[in-house]
Amino acid sequence: MAEARIKRLEDFSTLVSLSKRRGFVFQSSEIYGGLGSCWDFGPLGSLMKANVKRAWWNAMTRRSDICGIDAAILMHPTVWKASGHVDGFSDPLVDCKDCKTRFRSDNTESYLHEKKCCNCGSKNLSEPRQFNLMFKTHMGPVEDTGAVVYLRPETAQGIFVNFGNCQASTRYKIPFGIAQIGKSFRNEITPGNFIFRTREFEQMEMQFFVKPGSDDQWFETWKDTRMNFYGKFGLRLENLRFHPHGAGELAHYAKAAVDVQYKFPIGWSELEGIHNRSNFDLSQHMKFSGKNLEYFDEVAKEKFIPFVIETAVGCDRLFLAFMADAYREEITVDDKGQEDTRVVMGLHPSIAPIKVAILPLSKKDELTSIAEKLRDDLSEDFDILYDESASIGKRYRRQDEIGTPFCLTVDFDTLNDQAVTIRHRDTMKQERVPIKGLAGYVTSALKNF
Ligand code: ATP
Numbered sequence: 001m002a003e004a005r006i007k008r009l010e011d012f013s014t015l016v017s018l019s020k021r022r023g024f025v026f027q028s029s030e031i032y033g034g035l036g037s038c039w040d041f042g043p044l045g046s047l048m049k050a051n052v053k054r055a056w057w058n059a060m061t062r063r064s065d066i067c068g069i070d071a072a073i074l075m076h077p078t079v080w081k082a083s084g085h086v087d088g089f090s091d092p093l094v095d096c097k098d099c100k101t102r103f104r105s106d107n108t109e110s111y112l113h114e115k116k117c118c119n120c121g122s123k124n125l126s127e128p129r130q131f132n133l134m135f136k137t138h139m140g141p142v143e144d145t146g147a148v149v150y151l152r153p154e155t156a157q158g159i160f161v162n163f164g165n166c167q168a169s170t171r172y173k174i175p176f177g178i179a180q181i182g183k184s185f186r187n188e189i190t191p192g193n194f195i196f197r198t199r200e201f202e203q204m205e206m207q208f209f210v211k212p213g214s215d216d217q218w219f220e221t222w223k224d225t226r227m228n229f230y231g232k233f234g235l236r237l238e239n240l241r242f243h244p245h246g247a248g249e250l251a252h253y254a255k256a257a258v259d260v261q262y263k264f265p266i267g268w269s270e271l272e273g274i275h276n277r278s279n280f281d282l283s284q285h286m287k288f289s290g291k292n293l294e295y296f297d298e299v300a301k302e303k304f305i306p307f308v309i310e311t312a313v314g315c316d317r318l319f320l321a322f323m324a325d326a327y328r329e330e331i332t333v334d335d336k337g338q339e340d341t342r343v344v345m346g347l348h349p350s351i352a353p354i355k356v357a358i359l360p361l362s363k364k365d366e367l368t369s370i371a372e373k374l375r376d377d378l379s380e381d382f383d384i385l386y387d388e389s390a391s392i393g394k395r396y397r398r399q400d401e402i403g404t405p406f407c408l409t410v411d412f413d414t415l416n417d418q419a420v421t422i423r424h425r426d427t428m429k430q431e432r433v434p435i436k437g438l439a440g441y442v443t444s445a446l447k448n449f
Helices: 012-022 043-061 077-082 109-115 156-160 164-171 215-232 281-291 315-326 365-378 393-404 436-449
Strands: 006-007 025-028 040-043 064-070 090-095 102-104 129-132 135-138 147-153 176-185 202-210 240-245 255-264 265-277 295-297 301-305 307-314 327-333 341-345 356-360 385-386 406-410 419-424 430-432
Touching: 006 176, 012 025, 012 315, 012 327, 012 393, 025 307, 040 043, 043 064, 043 176, 043 202, 043 215, 043 315, 064 164, 077 281, 102 240, 156 176, 156 202, 156 281, 156 307, 164 176, 202 315, 215 240, 215 255, 215 265, 215 307, 240 265, 255 315, 265 315, 281 307, 307 315, 315 327, 315 341, 341 393, 356 365, 356 393, 365 385, 365 406, 365 436, 393 406, 406 436, 419 436, 430 436
Parallel strands: 064 176, 356 385, 356 406
Antiparallel strands: 006 327, 025 040, 090 102, 090 129, 135 147, 176 202, 202 307, 240 255, 255 265, 265 307, 295 301, 327 341, 406 419, 419 430
C-alpha cells in the first residue's frame, strides 16, 4: 500500500463537529439554542475526561509526598478577600457604544494598537473598567449582602485553607504537596475557542509546600516533572514549550512563573501554569483568619511559613490538547488514482475512551453469542464497545475516529480455533490471538503500546 500522506488538525471546527457526531462534547442546553461557552461531555467525552483526570491524579497522588483532597466549591467569603480575588481578580472591560460588543482591552489587538472595536472597528468606546470575574450567589433564603458567597474561581484556596488539616492528619513532613481536581468558575469576558476558555471548567492543581530557600530548586524540578508527564501520555514534544513570565507578567502573589504552552490551532497558548507563590497565600490566611499556619521543622527545631510551588492545569484544556494532538487524516491514493481518507484519533491508550471494540463478523447467533460473552468478560477490566452493524471496514473506521487502540473480530474461524483477530489502530496490522488469556493479552498490549 502506498505511504499515507498525513494531515493534522487545522482548526477547532473539525473537532467541534467530530465531537458532536461521535459523542465527545455537546453544546450545553443545545435544544434551547445553547448557553454561551458552556459544554457537556457526552458518552465518549465523559469516559475520556475521567481518563485524563485519572492520569493526572495517579501521577500526583501515587507518590509518598503528595496527598489528595476534594474541597467544597463554596467557601467562606473572607477566603477571597485574603486571596486577593475580591479586590484584584478582574479584567479591563471596554464597551463599544455602536455595536454593543464587550471585550477585554488588555489582549485585543485592534484596541491595543488603534483603540478600535474588535467587532465593528468603531472608535466610539467606553473607558476600560475593571470587571470582577467571580460569580456571586447567595447562601440561605435571604438575598442580602451578608449572604453573598462566590463560586470559586480557582481550586487552590481549598488547599491553602486545609494545609494544617492535611499536614496534621497525614503527618507528612515538608516538602510535601496537596493535589485536587475540581470545578472552577470565571465570568470570562471573552470565552471561546470551543472548550479552550469557558466560564465553568475543571482544574487540576497541586500545591507543593517547601522550605524557603529550597523553592527555586523545587520550581525547576516541577517544570521537568510536568513536561515529562505530557510526554508520557503522548503529546508530541514539538507542540510543547515553556514560556517564562517576565517581571511585568507576574501575578501579585508570584515570585516566578512559567507557562507550559501547547501549539493549538489558534497558536501557542497556555496549557498549564507553574508558579512559585512564595509564602503569600499562607501568610494572607494567617492574617485574615488569625490562625497560625506556620510549620515546625522538628529536626532543625525551627518554625517557618512554607513557600508554595504550584502546578495548575485545566482538565478541559488538556482534553482539548489531547484531541488536537491526536487527530490525523491519513490520505492514500490507490492504483486508479482514487483518494481515501482514514481519520484517526491517535490517543494514548490510557486516554482513549474505549480500549477494545468487539466486532462479530456476522449477526448470526453462533458468532454474536461468543462476541457478547467476550464483551461481558472484558468489560470487567476495560471500557468496551460492541458493534455489529455495517461492514467490518466501516466498523474499523468508526473505531479509528474515536481512538480505540484495538478491534477484536469474532469470525467463523473462531468456531474452530477459539481465537479472534486483533487489529491494531495505528499499523492496521492483524494478528490471531486465543480467546483464553485474552484479558492478559489486552493488559500487556495496552501497557506496551
Ligand atoms: P488566562 O490568563 O488565560 O485567563 P490564567 O493564567 O488566569 O489564564 P490560571 O489561573 O493560572 O490561568 O489557571 C490555571 C489553568 O486553568 C490554566 O493554565 C488553564 O489550563 C485553566 N484555565 C484557566 N481559565 C480557564 C477557562 N476560563 N477555561 C478553561 N480553562 C481555564
